[in-house]
Amino acid sequence: MNHTYEQALAWIHGRLPLGIKPGLKRMEWLMEKMNHPERRLRAVHIGGTNGKGSTVAYMRSMLREAGYETGTFTSPYIEQFNERISVNGEPISNEAMIELVEIIRPLAEELEKTELGGPSEFEIITAMAMYYFAYIHPVDVVLFEVGLGGRFDSTNVIHPLLSIITTIGMDHMQFLGDTIEDIAFEKAGIIKNGVPVITGVKQKAARKVITERTREVRSSVYQLGKQFTADWQESLPQGEDFHFQSVFADMKDLHTGLNGLHQTENAAIAVMALLYLRAFYAFQIDEEQIRSGLQTANWPGRMERVSEQPVVLLDGAHNPEGMKALVASLSERFPGKEITALFAGMKDKQLDGMVVMLEEAAERIVFTSFDFPRAAGKEEFEPFLKTHQWQEDWKGWIEEFRSSAKEDEVLVVTGSLYFISEVRNLFDSRS
Known part of the structure; x- marks a missing residue:
């Protein structure tokens, strides 16, 4: 088809009128046609109402300090569309975007002719990210941010090493339900069989939903305030100072690279995730790399x-x-x-x-x-x-x-x- 970058981007954005299309059938169809890229990924799945992007930023920065090449899939973008698919914080190239559109466009057009209907913009970009990290530029680990909800989100075709649910709040009720329990149920849909979840959820009712889900699928839960804590100390000229305590390690005076009292909780979730990967998946990361990664983390548009x-x-x-x-x-x-x-x-x-x-x-x-x-x-x-x-x-x-x-x-x-x-x-x- 020989797209230019502008044409490739216009085709992706042309899927926007299809709106949000919950459900995994179209993604499963695409994954089958694309030789199941989702099965080749070492991934961490990050959901929640707020704090997803900051948690991704902290994890990426710490992993990079430890020498791991880290892919990220995030939304929305702040400066350019390509940053939704990034490696070590660098957006993929225009040429890579063109290549991915060349691969997925014929599949999308074929899917459109089936009873499932055509894929949405978000399904397209999710499939592109999975293919990119599986076959074009394999990385050590990929951090996948959930787009909307969890249970029927297009990212939920992955089987991650670890799941994260940052917070739960009243947002997107037209899709997720109008009670905190309904929304928690949708978010908890990313928890897979035997895959532990790390969470910063505070509401008792939402915690109960998550705990019940972990019992159903025989996974474990690490809860902020129980298995790990973030004790804020003070605001710094740039970032926040906090003490971290957990079942894996204790660290005093960690400094976040992002401003905002809530950033200590996002940072603590990220640290807990890295400590879990170190304990159970042999990721090599030491305290100095954790400290340095937290302090140098950057995520635009957050304080x-x-x-x-x-x-x-x-x-x-x-x-x-x-x-x-x-x-x-x-x-x-x-x-x-x-x-x-x-x-x-x-x-x-x-x-x-x-x-x-x-x-x-x-x-x-x-x-x-x-x-x-x-x-x-x-x-x-x-x-x-x-x-x-x-x-x-x-x-x-x-x-x-x-x-x-x-x-x-x-x-x-x-x-x-x-x-x-x-x-x-x-x-x-x-x-």
Whole structure:
């Protein structure tokens, strides 16, 4: 077919109108046609409502310090589409993307003619990642981030060394259910026979669901707060300091590379995962490599500083749990500062609850929208415009804020990772 990169990307994005298509039948069909790449992978499967990306970032950084070539599959992307499939943090090349599309496009067109129907964009990119890490660029270990839920997510065709469920919160209820137990059931669907799970889930009801699932499939569970703990000590100029304690090892004064009180929990989950791989799969990683990997971990759009004067933070708090964590971190890091928030969110998110939480930390909230099909517009924010303001031109508004901000003012841009991506690109282009 001889695609260009632009044509390959346009074909992938052309699958978007198919929407989210839960179920594994199409993925199983693709895996069969692609000679089962999922069976050739040494993988860790990471699910949860929040914290998946940060946990992947910590694990990748520690594994890289220990000399392991590590593949990652993540979403959404922040800077370029290719970063969804990365090796040691480097996105795959445009040429690799073209090669993968050349392989999967005929299969997708064949699948479209069956009763199963054509694969979604996410199924396409998941299959591409599995084929890439199995046959084009094999790596030592692959970290697969769940896209949505778990039980019917397209990544759930893998049989990993280890499963991780970071947190569980009220998000994507239209697909996962409207109770914490329903959502926990869907997330726990990634737990496989005999494969242990490491989790940071806090709600008693959700923990019960996970425990019941592990009993059904005869696997074990390592729970944050029980088999391992993260004891936050203080916020550092960059990152957080915490003590880690577990059934495998204890470490004092670990430093995270990412800001936010919640990052100590994500980091602890990642450390516990590495210690498990060391104990049961002979991964060679020592304490210094763990320390160094945590401290050098990078993940854009999570309490990320893109400007020092004035301080401008980007944080993709796109659901109530994420917003709660952001508000707690802002209160700890910037006491006495005047905080302004620029907020853009999605129509299908719990906007009311997030805004109410954000008001606890921000003196002023400016609402805006951006070019995305599901982005909320002015009418969705109308109830809040009596006390806050609307801004159509967010790019011009940011420039105006930066030029007029006082020394004690802080700007936090939040609400959607897709919006964060656009704002980040703005700062990159003008830095």
